[in-house]
Amino acid sequence: MSQVTPMVQPLLLQFQQLFFLSKVVGVLPQDLTKFRHKNVLEKSRNGMIYMLGMLALYVGLYNLLIYSFSEEDRTLKATQSTLTFVIGLFLTYIGLIMMATDQVTALFNQGKLGELYERIRVVDERLYREQCLVNNSCIAKRIRIMLVMTIIFELFILLTTYIELVDYTQWLSLLWMVSAIPTFINTLDKIWFAVSLFALKERFEAINATLEDLVTEHEKFQTWLTGDADAPEPHTADSSETQPPQYDSNLEYLYKELGGIDIGSLRGSGGKNNKVAPIAHSLNSFGESIQTPRKPHQPNPNPMMNMAHESELSNATKVEEKLNNLCQVHDEICEIGKAMNGLWSYPILSLMAYGFLIFTAQLYFLYCATRAQSIPSLFRSAKNPFITVIVLVYTSGKCIYLIYLSWKTSLASKRTGISLHKCGVVADDNLLYEIVNHLSLKLLNHSVDFSACGFFTLDMETLYGVSGGITSYLIILIQFNLAAQQAKDAIQSFNSFNDTAGLVGAATEFGNESSTLYDLVTTTMMTPSNY
C-alpha cells in the first residue's frame, strides 16, 4: 500500500482555482493554507467567520438594492394589475434564499466535505491496485470551462441589462451590480457538485472499461486459441467450449515462446491431452508479475506485439478476487454518491425551485413587457427578448446539466452489471457463473439514484414534468393577465362613457330613455365577448 500511495493524485489537486475563487467570494469556509500545502479540506474557524461576514454583507447589499429600486415598483402597484405585482414581490427574495441555503449548507457540511474527498482518494488507491487508472487531468479543464462560461453569462446579463435597461446617470444605479451575486455564488457551489459528480461517473466508467477489457482480451484469446483467423466469433465453435481453456493457453504460450511451432497444427494433434497443471500455474504467475497497470481506455497496451494472448478470465479463482474487489469499489462509489447527494440535497432543491419559478416568471414578464405593461424592477431583463433568452439559457442550463449528469452517473453505475454479465458469458465457466450471479444480485440491489431531498429524482423524467408544469402555469398566468387587462379596459371605458352618458342625459332631458340607453351600453361594455 505504501508504494502505491504517491502514485495516486488526489482529486482535489484539480480544484485549486475553483477553491481559491470559492474561498474569496465566500462559498466554502475551509482552510486555504492547508488546502494549498496538503490538498485537504479542513475545518476553519476564521473561514467560518469570514463566510458569515460575507453572507451578512450580501444580504445587506441586496436589501439596499431592493430598497433603492423599489421606487419604480410603487408606481407599478398603482397602475398595474395586482397579479404582476404580487408575483414580483413573491420572487424578490428567492435568489437570496437560494444563496443563503448554499452558504449555510456549506457551513454545516464543512467537515463532511473533506471526508468525502478523502473517501474518493481511498477509492482511487483501490482502483489503482486493481490496475485501473482514472485520469483526473480533464477535470481541471472542465472546471476552467465551467468557470469561464459562468463568468461570460453573468457578465453578459449584468452588463447588457445595466447598459440597456438601467438609468445609469444616478450613482445608486451601481447597486445593480449586486443583483448578479446570488446567481454567481449559487453557480460556483453547483460547479463543485457537478465536477465531483463527474469524477464519480469517471470512476464508474473506469470500472466498466476494466471489465470490458477483460471481455475483449478473452475474446482475442479464444480466437487465438482456436487458431482460426477467419472466424470472428469464437463462441459458435462447440469444440472450444467443452475444454477448460486455461491449461491449453499457457502450454501453447510456452510452445510459442520456445519453438515457434505452428499453433494450429499443434491443436489439431493435441487437443485435450495437454493438461499439465503445475507448469501452467508457474507460467501464469510469471506472466502476471511483469504486467504493469494499463492506462485507462486502452484495451491492450500492444496487441500486435504480444502474440500470445493472456486472459485473466480463464482463471476463475484469480478473477474472482478481482471481480469481488471491483464490485466492492463500485459499492463504495455508490455510497460516496449517496453521501454527496445528501450534502447537496437542500441546495439542489432550492436551485430547482428557483429554476422553475424564475423560468415561468421571466416568460410571463416577457409577455407583460411585449404588451407594454410595466414589470417589477428586479426583473427588468425581461424587457429585452434577447437578454431574456440568455437568462433562460443560463438558468435552465444549470438545472438541466445537473439533472443530465446525475442521470448519466446513474446509468454508468447500472452499466457495471451489464459488463459483469458479459464477462460471465464470455468465460463460460461454472465457478465464474456463481460469482457473477452473486455479484450481479448485489449490483441490482445497490444502485445509485440522485434525488433532491426525496421530493423528486434527478433524472430526465423530471424534465418532462417540469416542462409540462411551466407551460400550464404560463398559459394560466397569461389568461389571468388578459382577463385583468380587459376588466380594466372595460372599467375605464365605462367611466368615460358614464360621463358622456350623463352629459347626453342632461342635455336632452330624456331621463328615462337615457337610463335605458345607459343600461344597454354598460351591459355591452362589461361583457368582453367578441362579435
Add this chain to the structure above:
Amino acid sequence: MGYHIDRVLRLHLRFYQLLGLHGLPLPGDAHPSRKAWLLQFWAGCLLTGFSTIAFVCLTSDDDYLYHDDAFSCFNDGMKYGFAEMAVLSIYGETLPGQRYHLARFWQLYGARTPPAGTLRQQLVQHRRYLIQLYGLVFLELVLLCLFVSVQDISHHILLFWSTFQPFVFLVHLRNTQFLLHLELLRQQLVQLECELGLLVEYSSFASVAASFAGFEDYLRRRVREKQLMYERIYELCISFSRAFSYSVLTVLLMIYIRITVDCYFLYYTIYMSIDNIDYYMLMPAVMQIPAFLYASQSCMQMVPRIAYQLHNILTTSSALSLQIQNFSLQILHEPVRIDCLGIIVLDNHLLTRIACAVCTYIIFTVQLMPKLSGSSI
C-alpha cells in the same frame, strides 16, 4: 461493410438515402467512403434548403403565417419553429459522430441474420413495416389530393401548405424510419423467444420420455448461445437509441405540437366560420404517434415473454439452473427500454398522457380564444 441485408430492406434504405435520412453507404456499394461523403453533402444541402424555407416563413411579411390575430400567428410560428428543430436534429444525426451508432446497428443486425430467401418471404417478414409505411403515405397523399380538389385555395393557404407540407413529409418519413428499425429489433426478439420456446419443449420432452447422455450440457450450451444473442439484441437496442436519440424527441415533439395547434385551429375555423377544411390534413399526423409507440411497446413487451420462456425450461442439473439464473439476472440488468434521452418511456401509457395533455391545452386555448379575438377586433 461486412454484412448482408435483403432486397426489400435494401430498396427502402435506398429510398431513405435519397431523402438524406440514412447517411450510410449500403453494403456492396462501390467507393463507400466517397458515397458517405456524398450522402453527407446531400444532407447538408437539404438542411440548408429546409432552414431557408423556415427562416423565410418566420420572418417574411407575406401571408405565410395566419396574421389575423397574434395568438394564431404565434401558433403558426411555433409549428415552423418545431419543424425546423426536427429537421436540424434529423440531419444533425447524419454527421459522422452519430452515424457510427447507426453503422453499428446495421452491422449487428446484418451479422447475425441470414437473409430470407425469396422476395415473397422477405415481404412476409417485413409485412408490419410495409403495411404501416405504405398505409400512412397513401393516406397522406389521398388527403392531400382531396384537399387540393375540394378547397378553394386562397393566397394564405397556398403559401402555408406549399411551405409546410415538405416538413410534414420529411418528419413523417423519419418516423417510418424509426418504425423500420424497431420492427427489425422486434423480429430479433420474437425469434429469440421462439428459440427459447423450442428449448422448453426439448427439456420437457427429455424429462418425460427420452434423454441422452450429455443432454443437460447440450441444453446449457444452447442457453448460453441465447444469452449471447440477447446481449447482441440489447446492443442493437442501445445503438438504435443512440443513433436516433435527439430526432426521436424532436419528431415526436413536432407532431405533438402540430396536433395541439391544429386542434386549436379546428375549433377556431368553426368558431369564426372561416371557409377552410385544412384540419383534415391532421389525420396522418394523428396516426404517426400511435404507430411509433405501438412499435416500441411491442418490442418492450417481448422481454417479459423471454424471461417467462426461460424459466419454463425444466432443469435437473445445477449447472443448467446456474446458467438460467445467470440469464435471468442478465435480463434484469439489460432491459430493452426505448426512451428518448431517458425523458419518457415510449409506450402506450405515453399515448394516454399525450391525449390528456392535448385536451387540457385545447381547453386552455379555447378559453383564451374569445378574449384574444375580442381584443383584436
